[in-house]
Amino acid sequence: MINVPMSVLDLAPVQAGASAGEALRHTTRLAVRAEELGYRRFWVAEHHNMPAIASSSPAVLIAHLAAATTTIKVGSGGVMLPNHAPLVVAEQFGTLEALHPGRIDLGIGRAPGTDQATALALRRTVEGLSAEDFPRELTDLMGYFTGERTRSRIIASPGRGDMPDIWLLGSSGFSAQLAGLLGLPFSFAHHFSGQNTLAALALYRENFRPSAYLSQPYAMVAVSAICAETDERARWLAGPAILSFLKLRQGRPEPLATPADAAAHPYSELERQFAEQRFEDQALGSPETVVRQLTELRDRTAADELMLTTMVYDIDDRIRSFELIAKALGRA
Secondary structure, three states: OOOOOEEEEEOOEOEOOOOHHHHHHHHHHHHHHHHHHOOOEEEEOOOOOOOOEOOOOHHHHHHHHHHHOOOOEEEEEEEEHHHOOHHHHHHHHHHHHHHOOOOEEEEEEOOOOOOHHHHHHHHOOOHHHOOOOHHHHHHHHHHHHHOOOOOOOOOOOOOOOOOOEEEEEEOOHHHHHHHHHHOOOEEEOOOOOHHHHHHHHHHHHHHOOOOOOOOOOOEEEEEEEEEOOOHHHHHHHHHHHHHHHHHHHOOOOOOEOOHHHHHOOOOOHHHHHHHHHOOOOOEEEOHHHHHHHHHHHHHHHOOOEEEEEOOOOOHHHHHHHHHHHHHHOOOO
8 A cells, every 4th residue: 555645736627618717616626625635735737828728827826726725735836947037936935935834835847838939928038948047047046035045135025034845846857866966855747757757766866965955855756647436437537638638749739628529539540559658657547456556656666755647527527536546545
């Protein structure tokens, strides 16, 4: 049985024919239920120009979710730092931490969370498209919280003295090494980059240096998880997520299709192979199947925590998936 904390990453998926407002209300329902079920933290992502995802402004959404809950940690999975001025992020998350002390996580990533054209709209200059300045921007951000930013007299308020828990996120070795060198907790995106998981975690642990934040490495692994009463039902529910991921990879993102529409999609042979691979090494099936898959993943990675992300069409099925997993683990 898995004996590590379990958490939730939610993308606020938008159903075909529904609005972003409905998607955000569904995310709020899920956060409240996740707290009741004993999940440790609830993170939302930053994505732009994606019709299937309503989570584009993590700080705003986190403020709403933290106000709707009382104990669960709420955070970003993550804020894409090159899209923002470090001072702005420090003030936003300093405000959140001041309002909800000890409950805010600031997960930081360096990818744009979108396509290059949208990244240019966010960053406003071609020079800003590079992530080469990420280590300096991260140092500046942390300096605003600690008061150790020595290159100016700017004080982030709120921010200074209101430091949330900072995580580095990644799907490759760069952020893994940087998290280790800075002594920060690290979350790996196994849900869309499973082939790099073990190598990145090894780099993180090899490069880890104790810090004021952590005395030893702390690694979380994010995994796609869809649980239903039977394996067959879970595979049916996974259809929209598979089709959505395919459309995204083709540069044609669309709102989340119904399971029936996803099943009726005329996949080419190459697309069919892609679809079959989408949930390899993830967690998909009945409670017994999912617990076995999560246990195997935890054993392979030695993860200190697992974070589950569930993309299904109907909010009741999404909530039910987390309920089934919690019950199977003896936590609900």
